Ligand code: ARG
């Protein structure tokens with residue numbers, strides 16, 4: 001489900017032209033060679049060209065005591081061109097064998113690129129199946145901002161979080177949010193350990209001193225939203241309307257009220273379903289681990305993840321990402337405000353509609369920060385590099401942008417815009433330019449200058 005859009009994205013009135021430089025494939029010889037990246041301005045090697053993944057089947061065997069992962073990933077994909085060689089993203093591990101359409105394939109490694117040459121050239125538009133066997137100690141991925149992600153070990157397992165580039169630290173992927181796919185997980189761990197993947201629990205089987213946990217996510221998912229978090233957990237299953245909710249809490253966090261915080265998800269899901277449109281997925285839930293060194297929460301699809309017992313507003317934030325970020329996904333990472341600005345705004349409107357601070361009051365707080373604050377000097381639509389991907393401006397000024405827009409176009413048009421944004425782009429990928437275009441339609445006015453002021457200028461907006 002690779003949404004390769006038009007090669008040029010023009011952003012508001014800034015005349016910023018973001019060319020998606022990497023061609024999906026390079027021609028030559030018999031069949032093309034899939035490119036090593038998809039040209040993301042912040043993570044140029046993330047993702048690969050020439051094919052479109054439909055489904056990942058992750059078979060993971062993990063023992064925390066030795067920190068050893070023994071795994072097979074099976075990928076069903078479709079070639080978008082005739083393909084004699086293609087790449088996956090994988091960091092570390094020993095790869096012990098790869099097949100393509102059941103035939104042994106040649107491969108080599110080059111940094112995060114796993115370069116695969118199938119025995120038989122792949123035909124354009126034809127599905128193919130790749131299996132990758134690999135094992136070893138997972139390596140944590142350190143981001144340009146110093147945060148760590150991927151397979152982050154805890155006292156009794158691993159807290160598995162991947163935004164933006166942790167996935168290749170534990171499974172071979174086409175690691176780009178444009179290539180969404182469905183997922184199956186079979187996670188085998190020592191008895192007594194709970195392993196949690198995305199989606200619904202579809203099986204749990206004990207064999208010898210091991211347990212295999214099977215999970216299935218049947219909605220398209222960006223690779224960075226996958227998880228296989230494991231450890232000692234208490235797992236509770238409940239329902240929000242018709243959908244199952246899975247709540248897993250590390251026993252260390254139970255006395256901190258973690259289950260009560262997670263129980264609030266049902267009401268939050270109902271609230272946003274009303275406001276934005278029906279909940280995107282066939283299951284939901286959350287994981288409270290004890291991994292305070294991680295320092296952030298993540299909206300992994302259907303299983304929001306918390307490194308400790310979260311504040312109520314963090315739960316609201318992560319649940320809102322199921323709509324904005326997970327169902328409606330980025331095309332390129334520099335548009336991160338479309339995730340974090342929306343989730344921040346979701347916190348504000350949740351508070352407003354629950355008798356708390358209004359969104360305008362939250363806006364006023366942000367607006368009160370002095371003009372030399374990074375909120376104003378670092379515009380959220382162009383933070384300047386991957387080391388600033390999750391900087392405060394993306395959240396605060398991103399949220400403020402939406403409140404300013406609400407005031408400008410009026411409540412009726414604004415809330416219809418949010419609903420339509422979701423309805424039109426459900427399970428899809430978007431850009432800032434797409435949002436500007438829809439906002440202009442629903443708002444019935446030209447908004448280039450407005451968005452330029454709020455998203456792209458390195459100064460505090462004074463008039464808009
Ligand atoms: N998307 C997460 C949130 O809900 C933040 C992820 C931060 N990731 C990182 N590697 N620092 O705000």
Ligand code: ZN
Pocket residue numbers: 317321339340343
């Ligand atoms: Zn967020």
